[in-house]
Amino acid sequence: MSARIDEQHPLQVLQEENFRLRAELAALRDSERVFHALLDNAPVLISTKDLRGTVTMANRHFDILDGYDAAHFVGSNVFELFPHDIAEQLWRNDRKAALEKRAVHEEEQVYHTDKTLHTYMTVKFPLLDAAGEVVATCAVSTDISEAKAARIDSVTDELTGLKNRRYFNIRFAEEQKRAHRDQRMLTLLLIDVDRFKEYNDHYGHPQGDLVLQTVADAMHVTLCRPGDLSFRIGGDEFACLFTSNNVDESVALAEMIRDYMAAQQMPHEANLPYGHVTLSLGLAFVPPDSELGQGAIYELGDQALYRAKHKGRNVVSC
Numbered sequence: 253m254s255a256r257i258d259e260q261h262p263l264q265v266l267q268e269e270n271f272r273l274r275a276e277l278a279a280l281r282d283s284e285r286v287f288h289a290l291l292d293n294a295p296v297l298i299s300t301k302d303l304r305g306t307v308t309m310a311n312r313h314f315d316i317l318d319g320y321d322a323a324h325f326v327g328s329n330v331f332e333l334f335p336h337d338i339a340e341q342l343w344r345n346d347r348k349a350a351l352e353k354r355a356v357h358e359e360e361q362v363y364h365t366d367k368t369l370h371t372y373m374t375v376k377f378p379l380l381d382a383a384g385e386v387v388a389t390c391a392v393s394t395d396i397s398e399a400k401a402a403r404i405d406s407v408t409d410e411l412t413g414l415k416n417r418r419y420f421n422i423r424f425a426e427e428q429k430r431a432h433r434d435q436r437m438l439t440l441l442l443i444d445v446d447r448f449k450e451y452n453d454h455y456g457h458p459q460g461d462l463v464l465q466t467v468a469d470a471m472h473v474t475l476c477r478p479g480d481l482s483f484r485i486g487g488d489e490f491a492c493l494f495t496s497n498n499v500d501e502s503v504a505l506a507e508m509i510r511d512y513m514a515a516q517q518m519p520h521e522a523n524l525p526y527g528h529v530t531l532s533l534g535l536a537f538v539p540p541d542s543e544l545g546q547g548a549i550y551e552l553g554d555q556a557l558y559r560a561k562h563k564g565r566n567v568v569s570c
């Protein structure tokens with residue numbers, strides 16, 4: 253084999269090397285064309301930045317962004333291109349990817365040409381040189397605004413803006429786990445409007461809707477700590493999940509909701525002896541190490557609510 257190569261004329265060797273390099277160049281150009289076609293047609297934002305935040309490459313999809321200017325985008329710094337709060341958020345994620353030398357997945361928000369704010373799921377990852385040093389970052393961003401809105405719609409009650417029963421079922425187990433982890437007592441509070449059927453019959457459905465919205469207000473006003481969750485789980489049935497330090501604290505919160513509603517003095521002739529709209533509330537307490545499942549805990553809350561109704565309504569029961 254080596255004998256044959258030794259016999260080759262130097263010119264022939266050069267010619268073969270030339271052919272090989274030309275073929276490699278043609279292959280590189282082909283792959284470059286594919287690369288640019290991908291960049292130009294991908295319905296996602298793809299860009300690279302140097303370690304000072306200057307954009308070094310951006311694909312055509314960027315023309316969807318408000319204020320985008322193809323002539324000046326590449327070569328400008330992220331803080332020159334975007335409003336300060338947006339630039340800060342974008343640059344923070346680039347820095348994280350570069351410093352931690354790993355892909356970072358974050359939601360980011362930017363304005364489109366129609367001035368609407370869009371949410372993107374962005375993956376940012378470091379670009380390394382031959383020695384393994386980070387020299388730039390690359391960002392690939394997909395618009396998730398519609399999917400996010402649809403997801404929120406699917407778990408939101410249209411009338412009150414509270415989360416619905418579907419979300420209640422999703423969150424219940426998560427909240428129980430969280431309470432266990434934090435060694436806090438979880439409270440399930442069930443709320444029901446008193447004699448609501450009669451209210452609707454007497455005052456009409458639209459007025460009934462107003463009552464339901466007022467219940468949501470009462471829950472918002474009272475349970476406003478981060479982590480407090482409020483749901484409309486049926487027609488006139490509502491639920492709250494929250495952690496507290498003890499039973500008295502939970503009862504006090506439930507009483508505040510009851511009192512807020514009563515204080516609105518919404519006339520309800522059939523709801524005697526009160527004469528205005530009232531609520532019945534049932535509490536179930538879940539100690540951090542409770543073995544009870546969602547069904548059993550809900551049952552406890554429901555029984556407490558039943559007792560509240562039987563004690564004369566406008567009552568909080570445990």
Ligand SMILES: Nc1nc2c(ncn2[C@@H]2O[C@H](COP(=O)(O)OP(=O)(O)OP(=O)(O)O)[C@@H](O)[C@H]2O)c(=O)[nH]1
Pocket residue numbers: 411444445446447448449450452456457458459460461464486487488561
């Ligand atoms: N206005 C309005 N009414 C609704 C809605 N969803 C359910 N309802 C009504 O809510 C009422 C629920 O009544 P019930 O569950 O029978 O109980 P109640 O009359 O509140 O009686 P107690 O709970 O025993 O005090 C029914 O008349 C439903 O038609 C809604 O979105 N809007």
